[in-house]
Amino acid sequence: xxxxxxxxxxxxxxxxxxxxxxxxxxxxxxxxxxxxxxxxxxxxxxxxxxxxxxxxxxxxxxxxxxxxxxxxxxxxxxxxxxxxxxxxxxxxxxxxxxxxxxxxxxxxxxxxxxxxxxxxxxxxxxxxxxxxxxxxxxxxxxxxxxxxxxxxxxxxxxxxxxxxxxxxxxxxxxxxxxxxxxxxxxxxxxxxxxxxxxxxxxxxxxxxxxxxxxxxxxxxxxxxxxxxxxxxxxxxxxx
Amino acid sequence: xxxxxxxxxxxxxxxxxxxxxxxxxxxxxxxxxxxxxxxxxxxxxxxxxxxxxxxxxxxxxxxxxxxxxxxxxxxxxxxxxxxxxxxxxxxxxxxxxxxxxxxxxxxxxxxxxxxxxxxxxxxxxxxxxxxxxxxxxxxxxxxxxxxxxxxxxxxxxxxxxxxxxxxxxxxxxxxxxxxxxxxxxxxxxxxxxxxxxxxxxxxxxxxxxxxxxxxxxxxxxxxxxxxxxxxxxxxxxxxxxxxxxxxxxxxxxxxxxxxxxxxxxxxxxxxxxxxxxxxxxxxxxxxxxxxxxxxxxxxxxxxxxxxxxxxxxxxxxxxxxxxxxxxxxxxxxx
Numbered sequence: 001x002x003x004x005x006x007x008x009x010x011x012x013x014x015x016x017x018x019x020x021x022x023x024x025x026x027x028x029x030x031x032x033x034x035x036x037x038x039x040x041x042x043x044x045x046x047x048x049x050x051x052x053x054x055x056x057x058x059x060x061x062x063x064x065x066x067x068x069x070x071x072x073x074x075x076x077x078x079x080x081x082x083x084x085x086x087x088x089x090x091x092x093x094x095x096x097x098x099x100x101x102x103x104x105x106x107x108x109x110x111x112x113x114x115x116x117x118x119x120x121x122x123x124x125x126x127x128x129x130x131x132x133x134x135x136x137x138x139x140x141x142x143x144x145x146x147x148x149x150x151x152x153x154x155x156x157x158x159x160x161x162x163x164x165x166x167x168x169x170x171x172x173x174x175x176x177x178x179x180x181x182x183x184x185x186x187x188x189x190x191x192x193x194x195x196x197x198x199x200x201x202x203x204x205x206x207x208x209x210x211x212x213x214x215x216x217x218x219x220x221x222x223x224x225x226x227x228x229x230x231x232x233x234x235x236x237x238x239x
Numbered sequence: 240x241x242x243x244x245x246x247x248x249x250x251x252x253x254x255x256x257x258x259x260x261x262x263x264x265x266x267x268x269x270x271x272x273x274x275x276x277x278x279x280x281x282x283x284x285x286x287x288x289x290x291x292x293x294x295x296x297x298x299x300x301x302x303x304x305x306x307x308x309x310x311x312x313x314x315x316x317x318x319x320x321x322x323x324x325x326x327x328x329x330x331x332x333x334x335x336x337x338x339x340x341x342x343x344x345x346x347x348x349x350x351x352x353x354x355x356x357x358x359x360x361x362x363x364x365x366x367x368x369x370x371x372x373x374x375x376x377x378x379x380x381x382x383x384x385x386x387x388x389x390x391x392x393x394x395x396x397x398x399x400x401x402x403x404x405x406x407x408x409x410x411x412x413x414x415x416x417x418x419x420x421x422x423x424x425x426x427x428x429x430x431x432x433x434x435x436x437x438x439x440x441x442x443x444x445x446x447x448x449x450x451x452x453x454x455x456x457x458x459x460x461x462x463x464x465x466x467x468x469x470x471x472x473x474x475x476x477x478x479x480x481x482x483x484x485x486x487x488x489x490x491x492x493x494x495x496x497x498x499x500x501x502x503x504x505x506x507x508x509x510x511x512x513x514x515x516x517x518x519x520x521x522x523x524x525x526x527x528x529x530x531x532x533x534x535x536x537x538x539x540x541x542x543x544x545x546x547x548x549x550x551x552x553x554x555x556x557x558x559x560x561x562x563x564x565x566x567x568x569x570x571x572x573x
Contacts, residue, residue: 055441081443089441095434098427105424106431110443112424156443 006069008033008160008191009054014073015062016053023049025215026063029193031208033159036182036192038223040199040236041212047195048090050212051162054193055087056080067160082110086153090164090195093149096138100129103137103148107155114157122151125181125188143174147181154185161185163194179205199237203227211236242522244387244394254513255506256402256471257485259409262505263464264482265489266416266498267457273433273496274453275339277348281330281355282461283479283486284363285323289462290469290478291363292319294374301377312374313404316466320459327458328451330355336450356479364476371473374466401470412463413502416456420498425452433496481549485512488552492559494566503567512551515542 007030017023023046031037039047052058053073054065060073067083077087086107095103104122108115123130126147132140137148146166153161166182167175175198183205186192196202203209206223211232219232226232264286271279296315297303304311334351381400386392420426425448432439432449440446465478489508493500520540527536543550559566 057441077441078443078445081441087441089438092435092438095431095438097434098430102427102431105427106439106442106444109424109428152442 007031008035008068009193010066011054011063013063014050014053014060014065016058016060017049018058023215024053027212027215028217028220029210031191031193033191034186034189035207036186036205037208037210038202038206039193039195039210039212040202041218042236045212046215047212048164051087051164051193051195055085055162081156084159085162086156086158086160087162088149088153088164088166090168094137094145097136099134100137100148101133104151104155107152111156118155118157122154125154125184126151143170143177146170146178150181158190160191160193163192165195165197167196167198200227241392241394242525244392244396245521247396250513250517252398252402254510256405257512258506258509259405260464260468261485261489261508262502263409263412263460264486265493265501265505267460268486268490269493269495269498269501270453271457272490274429274450275335275348277345277352278487280349280352280483281359282457283482284356284359285327285458285461286465286482287363287476287478288326288359288465289319289323290374290465290474291367292322292462293466293469294367294372294474297374297376304378310375310378310400312466312470316463319466320462323462324455324458327454331450331454360476360479367476369476371475373473374469399471401467405467405471408463408467412460416498429453484549484556485552488556491566492555494568497568500566500568508552508555511555512548515551516545516548517541
């Protein structure tokens with residue numbers, strides 16, 4: 001890891017949306033390497049849209065996003081993977097007819113020479129996947145699928161992992177497990193930017209928190225500071 | 240005993256022959272659908288094109304195979320596969336890729352492929368003439384007669400040389416495709432893209448490469464199927480008319496998007512055809528004496544006449560679309 005002062009990701013005044021309608025109206029987001037950033041906010045605030053914008057899945061018509069100092073706005077996803085970004089969508093995040101191991105292999109499609117080493121590492125993060133490695137991913141439970149999806153993204157050795165509501169629809173048991181894994185992945189040197197509905201739990205593990213509303217930053221602070229802020233608690237964390 | 244031989248010759252062998260050809264054609268249709276999500280109607284004409292390339296090459300070098308002891312047409316098949324794969328990639332570049340880039344609905348691509356059908360068929364007809372031509376230009380079609388070692392079995396089982404090549408090449412093609420899809424990095428990426436194209440892209444898979452690979456495989460397989468059919472009978476520029484319906488029926492029976500389903504579907508349609516035109520009266524003849532007197536055995540007891548064979552895949556197609564539109568292996572709905 002280099003000790004430059006350049007942030008891992010630096011989004012400045014991002015405007016964008018689908019087909020002329022802007023959903024993002026000036027979002028700012030900065031994350032240093034090795035940090036966990038959490039985006040929270042009410043429905044329709046543009047949380048997932050911001051992640052998709054960062055991953056080139058939606059057109060940015062104003063502002064810029066820098067990854068390690070390089071502008072990346074509106075680059076296609078496969079180039080972003082090459083530059084060290086990984087994305088885990090909220091839904092349809094596995095290849096259902098492929099086995100668990102084949103799903104993981106697809107994550108390292110651009111770096112086939114790393115497959116063996118990264119498989120060992122991913123199975124280390126998610127031991128249950130090793131036992132299920134020959135099973136089609138479509139047969140797994142929601143929590144296990146989320147693990148496959150995160151594992152797939154990790155296979156490309158990203159420096160920044162984007163997670164879109166990784167605990168959506170999971171039982172509390174799996175939810176804790178996923179948060180636990182996120183911390184572990186981050187400890188291994190991967191920056192994390194995630195959108196979460198379970199705001200309190202997510203902010204508790206966040207270095208930085210971004211509260212979005214109507215496509216703009218409402219509050220931006222450390223995770224603990226946001227949790228302690230009575231205004232944030234009242235309007236966004238359900239009291 | 241002779242009735243059994245008759246059954247083997249007319250159902251088992253000829254069902255396997257058409258089954259193999261439909262299977263290889265249907266695999267191409269199903270692969271194209273699973274990657275590009277449209278029914279490629281020009282597929283049967285790519286088959287004709289492959290056979291026509293073999294015909295051209297064989298006419299140009301009629302004696303090439305003799306020194307190696309194989310029919311020249313079989314020797315020329317790999318070259319024809321390359322040419323047809325190149326044609327498929329070229330057609331995609333010129334016709335389908337611009338349509339996809341505009342984000343059109345899949346029906347637009349389907350209609351586009353009908354246009355490609357007409358172009359290809361016209362071009363082939365322009366150069367080949369309208370008549371039937373044998374791919375055995377300078378070679379002799381060997382016919383093998385296997386006499387059964389039973390008392391009273393007078394009629395032999397008849398297999399021709401091209402039919403043997405057909406069974407062997409079909410087997411090799413299916414095994415090779417299986418290994419490609421399950422063992423190779425590109426093959427797995429193809430299955431991944433078929434499952435979830437957005438996620439494939441998000442994984443860094445270059446979808447343009449996968450599309451090109453799909454056309455190469457589909458083109459090469461089309462050349463095999465067209466050539467094997469023309470070897471068994473003859474080459475005709477309107478071969479595709481008799482292939483289009485059965486291969487789509489086979490792909491849908493197997494479940495669109497399932498390569499193995501397409502293979503099974505091909506054989507289902509092939510055997511259904513031969514069983515429907517088979518004269519069942521022949522098998523009942525030995526029991527004629529034990530039948531009641533009022534029941535007279537007609538001389539022909541086929542479900543449909545040979546000349547109406549094409550209604551069989553049509554019937555299967557309608558039946559499967561009504562009762563099980565996802566096909567035997569739960570594919571996508573076309």
